[in-house]
Each structure stands twice: as structure tokens, then as C-alpha cells.
Amino acid sequence: MKSGKTNIRHLSLPELQKYFGSIEEKPFRAKQVYEWLWLKHATSFDAMTNISKDLRSKLEEHFTLPAITTDTTQHSDDGTIKSRFRLHDGHMVEGVLIPTDTRQTACVSSQVGCSLSCKFCATGYMDRKRNLDFDEIYDEVALLNQQAMEAYGKKLSNIVYMGMGEPLLNYKNVLQSIERITSPDGLGMSPRRITVSTAGVAKMIRQLGDDKVKFNLALSLHAANDEKRSQIMPINDTNNLKVLIEALNYFYKETQNQISFEYILFKDFNDSFKDAEELIRIYRQVPADLVNIIEYNPISNARFMKPDEDVAEAFMEYLSKNRVNARLRRSRGKDIDAACGQLANKG
Template identity: 35%
Template sequence: MELADIEAALAPQYSKFHARRIFDSVYAQRSFDASVMPESLRFAFQPGELKESARYESSDGTVRYLMQLADGKTVETVFMTEGSRDTICISSQVGCPVDCKFCLTALMGLERNLTAGEIVGQVLHVMHRHDLAPKNRTMNIVMMGQGEPLMNLDNVLKATRILVDQRGIGMGERRICLSTSGLIPKIEELGRAKIRPRLAISLNASSEEQRMEIMPITQKWHLAELLETCRRFPLKPKEHIFFEYVMLGDFNDSEADAERVVKLLAGMTCKMNLIPLNPGPGIPFTTPSDERVDRFQKIIMQSIPCYVRKPRGRDIYAACGQLNRMNQESSLVQVMA
């Protein structure tokens, strides 16, 4: 709930002061202790805290959470820390309907959208667990976990407004980013929102045909049209569009691919992240060699800032959807919490 939602939900005998107190207790104090609320409100307002059903710690400091929702379904949330920067990767749906061929979440299909509360709840849980405060350290939130955020845009935008409210969690708007497979009308709708995450496009291919092979959604929303939409996207000052590129060994990682990508993105205000595949069971692709990743990056860097995202948490199955799937299929994953 945003502050205005709480005000509207309170019975008339309660003032804005009470609404503010509830908002402050949940989002600023991050206290799920109902005793901080006025006694007469305790039963009316029960914070819907998510339950941590499992936690896995990687040797590289990545911590992966399996969060249980009120209906028993689970989603994945990942905490990554590096130097003075913390990143929380959150889910926006249970499963995903998009069917990218390199992604384990796709194998689950879509179960349902998350509510705004369930999206924010993942952040609150990780902040609480790791004692994080956006004012003390750089904190980023990326909506790159399970799900296609633009298929749940209303709740994603509501969650974003809650996250950036300086009376509560106090995130910087620029520090929140969502990644989409490329739903063109929804990208346009996102661009019209006053408060919104930054836009990242999950590109992953250097041509229409190649993208169709691994991202069937390209049959509906063509690559050329998608890139045109990106060119028209109303960027805020100092904003870039991020292009994410999952590198699949001997599929989209050649020098010719890199040269084609440079042409596709020519003239755009953008940056690129290369993500060597985090392999998983049932995924018919391999991780490219470091040399191929390096050569690819060098070619892109001649025209666009380009970073290689280090694979995180391989020892805890940290690729998108891996944890949920492993949990469903077997007890291969060892709980380390």
C-alpha cells in the first residue's frame, strides 16, 4: 500500500497521522512488530510479510532466497554485494509465460502475477536480513528475477512508487531497473509513467532470425520495431537504456554477432551488459569461453560502453529460475542457512 491507500483504507475516526505511523513502521522502520501500531489498528493492518522458505549462500557472497507467498507459491530473490554496492534482484511473477529458450523460469510457465506488496516485500526482507539502508550504501534493485515485469506493469509501477517514497524505503529512482523481453506497447506505457524504473532490454541476439530462435516473442514483437521503440523512449536526464545480452556458446557470441549488434544499436543512448550463460539442467546451451566474451566485448566497446557481468552464485544455482526448479524436481539443493 502507498500512503494514500492506507489513508483511504482507515476508518474515518483515524487521522492521517495514524496512516503515516503505519507507513513509517512498515517501510521506514521495517518493523513487522504489530505492537508499534495503535492498539485498535493491529487487527485491521497486518503487514503481509513474506516467509523465507530457504536461503542459500554462495562462496562469492551472493545470497539467494526462496520466498514463500501467502498462497504457498514461491519466488526467487537474490542479494549480491560487491565493494560498496549492493544489488537485490527481485521477481515480478510466479513463473513466466515468455518462453525464452535459455531460461529455466520459462520451463515453469506462468502461475500468476505478484502483487505490489509481494514485489516490495522481497526488498524489505533482504534489507532486513542484511541490514541495508539506501542512504548508507549504494543499493540497486533489478527486476530481472522470475517473470516478465511489463506483463505486470501496474503492480511493478506501484511497487516502484513505494520503493522510492523518501518517507519510507527511500530508494533513488535511478537505482531501480527492469528488464523486459520487449513488449512494445508496454514499453511505451512505461515511458509515460511519471515514476518508473529504468529500462533494460533483454536483447540476446544480433539478428531477427537468431532472436526468434531463442525468444519466440520476437514473432509478435519484431526486433526492428522494438529497437525503434527504444529510440523513441523518453529518457530522463543522464538515463541510458541498458541492453542485456546473454551469451550462448557458439550461438550468439561470434565477432560477426558483435559487429551486427553495434549496427543495431548505432546512435542510441545506451549501455550494454554481457552475461555469459549460467548453465542449468534442461537448457540446451553452453557458456562461452572467456576469450570469446573478451573479443565480443572489445568490439562493442568501440561504440558503446559494455560491461561483462560476472556469473554470480554458480554454486547455489543462481541463474534465473534455477532454484525454484531444482526445489520442485529434487532435493539436490542443499540448504545452507
């Protein structure tokens, strides 16, 4: 945005109050505008109907309000809704609403594209264009919440930062977006209902511990030895399993928050009993609550396949027999490329 104006949502309430003082407006106006920005999710100054036209013009003159908009929406046969959101500069990101009988989960993006190049993920084949600002991530959540209300009559119950991008490489904005989402003058959601997923940036996992965050953490593991993991996730070359295990233990020691592992099953790559044994070994080194075993969702760039059903069941049985709390996560929204690893702005 080249206008030279400040994004009004980047001002705190005290900063907004200071501005209103400088133009000799009553202090309560700042609170009104702040509520429009966050609680009521106004996407333009004109929408602020209890503010005088004169004041709205002044705001328009001094500030921008670059709210994101829904570009396209696709509905899956299983009820999943995928949206492509347009940002103020024309870039696009995708978000997904995943409904079940007990939950309405929003899967949100934190970057335009991704720099990590994981071999099984459609986003990994895109370049990283930029990070999302915290207010853009908030907009995604607010729009998906609106969708949940319209389609299912229920508010969002959970948020997962598992869309496009690596959340911990956009650390500041991700944490600020969660602060707004959980704030009483934002969406007021409990941080315990929010999970941030990482491909494994050990230094930033430790930073989460230092910052005493209150949300949950998921590690995208997908292979339980360094050789295999490096083949499909180049980040493992600089953040190997030993370093990640240490970082996860530090995170837990500092926060006591839930940790889970994500493990996509790939045919003839990580679906043997030996692979299960290695996964169990890692599970026992970290106070993890859960291992999500995920069905692989094919993408055009990668040659991976999902294992046969009996192989997946045997893998799950082996974990269960060894007292691993594992859940097989069936893919949702495959028919609209909305499932895990499929987000690529195809619309």
C-alpha cells in the same frame, strides 16, 4: 486469500485516515499504522507496539497483512545470497542479494513463474501462476535490504527487476512497488538506482515513456537479428527488433533515462564477429549507455554452452574496438543456482 477482508497495505494513507475516522479514532493513528506498514515493515498487527491492543484487534478483524516470509536461504562462495520467499497462498519466488565492494544489489522477481518461455532461462520452463502484488515485491526488497544490513552492514544501493517473470507483463504492480520503494515513507531509494529488465514488450516500453518513469530500462537482447532471437525468445515473433528499437527510442525521448542491453553469449550461436557486428548496428540505433555481455549459466533443460574464454575476450575486444561501451558481467552465485537465468525455486 478468501477471507473477504481487505489487504491493509492496499489502502492509501487518505483511505486509512478515512477508516480511522469511521471508527472514531484520532487521525494521527492512521499515520502511525502507515509507518508500521512501510517504514518499519511490520509483518503483523501485533508488531505495532505503540498502538493499543484494542485497536490492533479491530485492525485484525477488518484487514489482512499478508507479508511474505523467507522460506530458505543459500549462501554462495562468492558472497551472493539467494532466498526463496513464500507468499501468503503458498507460492514461492526467489530473490538474490549480490554484494560487491561498491554495491549491494537486490535482484527481485515480479511474477510466480513466467509465460515467455525463453529457451535459455530456467524460469521460462515454469508456468506463470500469477503476478506478484506491489506489496509483495516491496517485501522482497525490504527482506533483501535486511539481509544486506545483517550480512554486510550496508543498505541496498541498487535494485534490478531481473528475477522471475516479465516485469512489463505485471506493469501496474511493478510501477506501484517502485513508487513505494522510492517514497520517503517507504525505503526512500532513488529511482535512478533501479533498473527494470524486459524481454521486450514494445507496447509497454512505450507506456513507460508516456508515464514519464524515472527508473532505468534494460532490454534482454541476446541475439541481434530476428531469426536467431525468435529461436531463443518466442516473444520476438510479436515484438521484433525494428519495433523494439522504435519503442526504446520513444522511451528515451520521453524520459531521458538510461537504457542498457543484456546479451548472454552462447557458444557457436551468437558469439561470432558477425554477431558482434549485428549487435553494434543495433547499439548505434538506440541511445544505450551500456551493453552487458553476460556469461551463460547452464540449466538442465537447455543444451546451450558458454563459449571458450578466448572467444568471449575476442568478442569483447571487437566491441571495444568499435567504440561500444560494453562490460563483461561475470556470473555470481552459480554454485547455488542464483546466477542470471537460473532461478527456478529449486531451493
